[in-house]
Amino acid sequence: MKQKSLIDVLHDTQEEEEKNYLSRNKMIEIAKTTKISETKVYGVSTFYTMFSVYPRGKHIIRVCRNLSCHLSDAEKIAEKLKEILNVDFGETTEDGEFTLEESSCLGMCSVSPAMTIDDEPFGNLVVENISEILLKVKEGSKK
Amino acid sequence: MKIYRIHALICAGAQCIAAGGNGFEEALKNELKKHNIEEEVSVVETGCMGACQLGPLLVVYPEGIMYTNVEAKDAKEIVEEHFLKGRPVKRLMWKKEGEEEFPELKDIPFFAKQTKIVLRNCGLINPEDINEYIARDGYKALAKAVAEMEPKDVIDVVKESGLRGRGGAGFPTGLKWSFAANQDSEEKYIICNADEGDPGAYMDRSILEGDPHSVIEGMMITGYAIGSSVGYIYVRAEYPLAVRRLKMAIKQAKQAGLLGKNIFGTNFSFDMVLMMGAGAFVCGEETALINSIEGKRGEPRKKPPFPAISGLFGKPTIINNVETLANLPVIVDKGAKFFKQFGTEKSPGTKVFALAGNVNISGLVEVPMGTSLRKIVFDIGGGIPEGHTFKGALTGGPSGGVIPMEFIDTPVDYESLPDLGTIMGSGGLIIMDERSCMVDVAKFFLKFTVDESCGKCVPCREGTRQMLKILERITLGRGREEDIDRLEKMGELIKLTALCGLGQTAPNPVLSTLKYFKEEYLAHIIDKKCPAGVCQFSALKEGRKKHEAKIAH
Amino acid sequence: MEKIKSIEELRKLREHARKSLQVRSGEAKVKIMVSMGTVGIAAGARDVLMAIISELEKRQFHDAQIVERGSLGLDNEEPVVAVERDNKTVFYGKVTAEMAREIVAQHVINGQIVSEWVIAKG
Ligand SMILES: Cc1cc2nc3c(=O)[nH]c(=O)nc-3n(C[C@H](O)[C@H](O)[C@H](O)COP(=O)(O)O)c2cc1C
Ligand code: SF4
Numbered sequence A: 001m002k003q004k005s006l007i008d009v010l011h012d013t014q015e016e017e018e019k020n021y022l023s024r025n026k027m028i029e030i031a032k033t034t035k036i037s038e039t040k041v042y043g044v045s046t047f048y049t050m051f052s053v054y055p056r057g058k059h060i061i062r063v064c065r066n067l068s069c070h071l072s073d074a075e076k077i078a079e080k081l082k083e084i085l086n087v088d089f090g091e092t093t094e095d096g097e098f099t100l101e102e103s104s105c106l107g108m109c110s111v112s113p114a115m116t117i118d119d120e121p122f123g124n125l126v127v128e129n130i131s132e133i134l135l136k137v138k139e140g141s142k143k
Numbered sequence B: 001m002k003i004y005r006i007h008a009l010i011c012a013g014a015q016c017i018a019a020g021g022n023g024f025e026e027a028l029k030n031e032l033k034k035h036n037i038e039e040e041v042s043v044v045e046t047g048c049m050g051a052c053q054l055g056p057l058l059v060v061y062p063e064g065i066m067y068t069n070v071e072a073k074d075a076k077e078i079v080e081e082h083f084l085k086g087r088p089v090k091r092l093m094w095k096k097e098g099e100e101e102f103p104e105l106k107d108i109p110f111f112a113k114q115t116k117i118v119l120r121n122c123g124l125i126n127p128e129d130i131n132e133y134i135a136r137d138g139y140k141a142l143a144k145a146v147a148e149m150e151p152k153d154v155i156d157v158v159k160e161s162g163l164r165g166r167g168g169a170g171f172p173t174g175l176k177w178s179f180a181a182n183q184d185s186e187e188k189y190i191i192c193n194a195d196e197g198d199p200g201a202y203m204d205r206s207i208l209e210g211d212p213h214s215v216i217e218g219m220m221i222t223g224y225a226i227g228s229s230v231g232y233i234y235v236r237a238e239y240p241l242a243v244r245r246l247k248m249a250i251k252q253a254k255q256a257g258l259l260g261k262n263i264f265g266t267n268f269s270f271d272m273v274l275m276m277g278a279g280a281f282v283c284g285e286e287t288a289l290i291n292s293i294e295g296k297r298g299e300p301r302k303k304p305p306f307p308a309i310s311g312l313f314g315k316p317t318i319i320n321n322v323e324t325l326a327n328l329p330v331i332v333d334k335g336a337k338f339f340k341q342f343g344t345e346k347s348p349g350t351k352v353f354a355l356a357g358n359v360n361i362s363g364l365v366e367v368p369m370g371t372s373l374r375k376i377v378f379d380i381g382g383g384i385p386e387g388h389t390f391k392g393a394l395t396g397g398p399s400g401g402v403i404p405m406e407f408i409d410t411p412v413d414y415e416s417l418p419d420l421g422t423i424m425g426s427g428g429l430i431i432m433d434e435r436s437c438m439v440d441v442a443k444f445f446l447k448f449t450v451d452e453s454c455g456k457c458v459p460c461r462e463g464t465r466q467m468l469k470i471l472e473r474i475t476l477g478r479g480r481e482e483d484i485d486r487l488e489k490m491g492e493l494i495k496l497t498a499l500c501g502l503g504q505t506a507p508n509p510v511l512s513t514l515k516y517f518k519e520e521y522l523a524h525i526i527d528k529k530c531p532a533g534v535c536q537f538s539a540l541k542e543g544r545k546k547h548e549a550k551i552a553h
Numbered sequence C: 001m002e003k004i005k006s007i008e009e010l011r012k013l014r015e016h017a018r019k020s021l022q023v024r025s026g027e028a029k030v031k032i033m034v035s036m037g038t039v040g041i042a043a044g045a046r047d048v049l050m051a052i053i054s055e056l057e058k059r060q061f062h063d064a065q066i067v068e069r070g071s072l073g074l075d076n077e078e079p080v081v082a083v084e085r086d087n088k089t090v091f092y093g094k095v096t097a098e099m100a101r102e103i104v105a106q107h108v109i110n111g112q113i114v115s116e117w118v119i120a121k122g
């Protein structure tokens, strides 16, 4: 079998990193061990939206803003998230807990509007429940 | 073997979990324990049952009663009334509005009017238990292929069946296989394209979550047919549950000796690698996907050479879509004739659609090819929400177009849809009523394309951006009359000159909405009005008011 | 899990596994109805039900469907068990756990009605 794909290596590395990102040092290290040039490693890391070369929060929130969700008022959910977290898309909260990202369709269109936090899916979102969900996720990770 | 008098099937598909299904299962198990009937009731987590919008769902056998929108607090009543006293809880049962009767699962139109080949096991078996797959004829087709058939026979059956790729393009699967089979190469690869990214489409995810073994078996049959012993599954990273179920399925198949060396004592061996994507829609395009597996940026390659000749690591490679693969065990086991009794002559078999948008029951629907849109939306999906009217159906996501009311009786298949200016696509079906603005929809999909364009070629990278600018202008009430002509011309040009399918199909939503809803564009441009009331011209109005106020002073 | 080494082994496993999914087909050769109204439960219907399940299990008979019913209005005959087989329904009254095991062995599996305990036919 061929050696592990660079994509897999990047996934693994990012996962290990507490701040959910690929640091400069890590990318250089990967380039050395895989014998792929540094520019290529960087090029690949920046091509895919799931990789980040900047530090991110403990939890990644991905809000779907595609058509089905758009038709069921996903904008309001996005606005509410921004308001509660006091960040814009692509930013991380001050306490380092959450990074807010927008996502293309998450494949949960029939329970739209939808979002995921890390690996957990949330659907049929209503503005009133957002802070409760965030609180639960925050507390869940403390245990 | 234990006997359970009740099987309680809880949908553990991502949509039901997202709708809050997690708490219910725990509550149900607690109640069973409290009443000491854990030994009598088997609680089974299944994949998507199809009616996701009504979720979280619970189906209770032997009666076949479906409970919808169950919550943790309902568990007590279900156990005490139904499980202990045999009195189903009517309050939670699905029933048609205005009707008194509580139908059994098999009588609910949403389920009764479907034809399940691909989804044969979804929602009925526990996807994390290989025995349940085997009980439903799982791996029987693989056994038949490797023991009783020559690789060429397998290709012939698939050719004969007329199966066409379900990933969007509809290319005949058997024919594609024969290209790779004819290549003289020690190494060949099978890739399962599970990078489902079309907005509005979630059929593949549901199959992977609900019946992962059917895809694995399909890949192995493909491997045997073309002479390959390694398969890659490339799954979208946004689908963690599908990844988990696939991992488990691969492990169980290996333990059972169904995956590995010398399968069924023959000299056919097969190994499987699971790979996660990293959030790039264009990686669904087959050559971009190959680049991604090789660890590169997911940019499409020029074709030819086609992957069947020179694909992954330069070797002959067959890429098939999840749903295509899930059809294979049925075709090989039951024969081409069985398969061809469904669907139309040129598009045999069934198609799974992900029904979403302004429709009463949204979820997964499997129907014979050629079924009319009317039947899917009104008979199965229960029609448009009370008080609203059907305006159009979007097929093919950002590569497709809209079908207006006047064509609602068109059979949905690979031939008829292109005639209307749209495509079958992978199966996303978004229904819209009069509350949706067509210009807004077109803008939306185009914005998606602009975001997802890999940037490798100019027509797609720059052209779509220009088109988007025009559309944004129109939805802000600053459109000009010549914009329509510009959009059409640019659209046609991009279609002709873009390198890969993404760019080649990107103008479709714009061109198609222009074709059927031109007056809506004109209303935005000339009357500065959005007939559906979606686009806000307030900025413009306020600007004008201020201006007028100034003049008044 | 044992490795499946031949097609014959796959077939055997399939036959075996199929039985445990029988309930979900909603079809069965025999339907056993236990009346579980308040009176029935008070008279011991739970024990009867458990006996039926364990006897079916012991004999590995999977082609039966167990349905709970509300009271049939025959309170003085509770626990009542009805067996539907070959399009005929037979009601047994004052069933005990031992009787239930016998009914499973004779009637459910072999089609021999245990006439001395029958209170009604329908
Ligand atoms: C931009 C783009 C995205 C695509 N995305 C997918 C996808 O998510 N899943 C898929 O199966 N095919 C997708 N395709 C089609 C694949 O390139 C390829 O045709 C397909 O996987 C072949 O499998 P099939 O013959 O079984 O349909 C996409 C094509 C393009 C141009
Ligand atoms: S058409 Fe678009 S996505 Fe395809 S290669 Fe060109 S720039 Fe990339």
Ligand code: FES
Residues within 6 Å of the ligand: A064, A065, A066, A067, A068, A069, A070, A104, A105, A106, A107, A108, A109, A112, A113, A114, B199, B200, B201
């Ligand atoms: S459009 Fe939001 S999940 Fe599909």
Ligand code: FES
Residues within 6 Å of the ligand: B011, B012, B013, B014, B015, B016, B017, B047, B048, B049, B050, B051, B052, B053, B055, B057, B363
């Ligand atoms: S995910 Fe539960 S019905 Fe679709």
